[in-house]
Amino acid sequence: MKTRVTWSLLLGVWLGVAAFAAEDGTVKAPENPPIEGTWAPTFEDNFDGEGLDATKWKVGQHWAGINGGAQPHAANMAVEKGMLVFTWDKKKEPFTFGDKTTSYGTGEVTTYKRFHQAFGYIETRMKYDVQRGLWPAVWTMPVLRATDKPNDMKWAYLKFDLAKAEKPAAKALLKLKVKAAPASFWFDVHRCFDDAWTQAAITWKTKPNFDAIYLAQVKTKAAPGSWVEADVTSFVNTQIAGDKKASFMVADMLQSCKAVSFFSSEADEADRPRLVLDGAEVLASEDAVVSGAKPDENFGAEKELPIFDSYGYIVSTFEKGMEIDILEVLGIWGPAKVSHALHWNGYEKQHKSTGQQVTVEGADLNKWTTVSLYWEEGKVEFYINGKMTWSYANERVCSAPSYLLLSGQTGGWDKNGDNFAANLDPNLPKKMYFDYVKMWSGKKKESAPLPEKEK
Numbered sequence: 172m173k174t175r176v177t178w179s180l181l182l183g184v185w186l187g188v189a190a191f192a193a194e195d196g197t198v199k200a201p202e203n204p205p206i207e208g209t210w211a212p213t214f215e216d217n218f219d220g221e222g223l224d225a226t227k228w229k230v231g232q233h234w235a236g237i238n239g240g241a242q243p244h245a246a247n248m249a250v251e252k253g254m255l256v257f258t259w260d261k262k263k264e265p266f267t268f269g270d271k272t273t274s275y276g277t278g279e280v281t282t283y284k285r286f287h288q289a290f291g292y293i294e295t296r297m298k299y300d301v302q303r304g305l306w307p308a309v310w311t312m313p314v315l316r317a318t319d320k321p322n323d324m325k326w327a328y329l330k331f332d333l334a335k336a337e338k339p340a341a342k343a344l345l346k347l348k349v350k351a352a353p354a355s356f357w358f359d360v361h362r363c364f365d366d367a368w369t370q371a372a373i374t375w376k377t378k379p380n381f382d383a384i385y386l387a388q389v390k391t392k393a394a395p396g397s398w399v400e401a402d403v404t405s406f407v408n409t410q411i412a413g414d415k416k417a418s419f420m421v422a423d424m425l426q427s428c429k430a431v432s433f434f435s436s437e438a439d440e441a442d443r444p445r446l447v448l449d450g451a452e453v454l455a456s457e458d459a460v461v462s463g464a465k466p467d468e469n470f471g472a473e474k475e476l477p478i479f480d481s482y483g484y485i486v487s488t489f490e491k492g493m494e495i496d497i498l499e500v501l502g503i504w505g506p507a508k509v510s511h512a513l514h515w516n517g518y519e520k521q522h523k524s525t526g527q528q529v530t531v532e533g534a535d536l537n538k539w540t541t542v543s544l545y546w547e548e549g550k551v552e553f554y555i556n557g558k559m560t561w562s563y564a565n566e567r568v569c570s571a572p573s574y575l576l577l578s579g580q581t582g583g584w585d586k587n588g589d590n591f592a593a594n595l596d597p598n599l600p601k602k603m604y605f606d607y608v609k610m611w612s613g614k615k616k617e618s619a620p621l622p623e624k625e626k
């Protein structure tokens with residue numbers, strides 16, 4: 172044994188030279204930005220959890236969809252090996268995200284309704300496959316003010332005891348009976364990271380965290396009295412092989428503002444939520460809705476599970492708002508050309524923009540690259556690998572709290588999206604990686620004032 176350890180250590184040292192210098196190595200986000208200032212960390216994700224942390228992220232933005240030819244798909248986003256990974260691919264069958272149907276899957280995650288910040292420093296370490304047709308982007312959108320009820324969110328939690336399930340299910344379906352609903356609606360089913368909650372105690376404040384990358388997203392016209400179902404086979408099988416308990420979170424993550432209600436475990440047995448494992452029914456052992464508007468209240472004994480997600484905030488580039496494109500890259504430009512841009516006053520006739528396309532010396536964005544924004548009142552500065560690549564100073568610079576978007580779009584401008592299928596299809600799948608995202612509040616140290624004669 173001892174000899175083997177010694178040999179493997181020696182082997183490790185020998186291989187380590189190459190392994191630790193490898194381009195795909197991840198790092199922890201730095202303590203501070205590379206420029207001197209009064210920094211205080213406000214947000215950090217190193218993507219080293221078992222899924223995408225739903226206290227920080229959600230799939231999709233303030234409207235249901237993204238620009239370009241692809242749409243987010245749960246199978247195209249993953250947190251693995253310390254990274255958030257997006258995959259661009261073409262599905263055999265078209266799918267719908269929000270209101271858009273396409274065959275091209277991609278990733279898009281944002282901090283909308285999870286974290287908003289004005290000013291400070293925002294940094295991500297990223298890389299991606301360079302391919303004509305792809306349009307990776309890191310950007311922010313402004314949140315001007317709350318709508319009437321920004322906290323009017325109702326999320327349903329359900330727990331199932333799988334002690335009697337002895338083998339993996341060929342098909343596991345979560346089935347919910349609709350109590351009340353508009354003509355059409357959608358809902359997401361997520362996996363909870365733990366089962367240590369009870370329906371007698373759970374509240375908005377104590378709810379378990381869940382994977383923001385949903386297990387299923389269902390769009391339906393199910394009428395009251397009928398059943399809806401979601402395929403949750405792979406997660407249920409990991410739990411059958413594991414602790415024999417499975418917890419789900421069910422909500423409307425696309426902020427459609429539709430009041431939907433399902434029967435709960437306190438309803439008549441014929442109406443209760445259930446898991447169907449290859450035809451065998453397991454009734455939910457516990458369920459409860461939590462309410463953002465009533466964060467300390469418990470609703471575990473209610474006979475229904477109402478879900479709701481308000482629109483929340485007015486997102487607009489008018490007034491103090493501005494879209495800040497920290498980084499946009501079109502595959503047609505190759506690995507070292509990037510664009511920084513600002514857009515304001517909407518996207519119609521009054522639209523205004525400025526920006527800069529930059530060739531970054533030494534940068535190769537298919538290798539790990541640090542991309543950052545420094546933002547203060549009246550000024551933004553853009554950095555690639557710690558070097559400033561563009562800055563813009565104007566009193567119109569965004570002063571509204573904003574949310575961050577990481578997106579793997581397709582298309583764009585500069586003929587990047589021309590002959591889309593012919594350029595892209597033979598080259599898919601392609602990948603985009605994020606090692607960390609970190610944000611700080613604060614301001615960089617003032618440069619010394621110029622001597623009088625040089626003013």
Ligand SMILES: [Ca+2]
Pocket residue numbers: 370435436437457458459470471472473
């Ligand atoms: Ca209950």
Ligand SMILES: [Ca+2]
Pocket residue numbers: 197198199217218219253254605606607
């Ligand atoms: Ca990482």
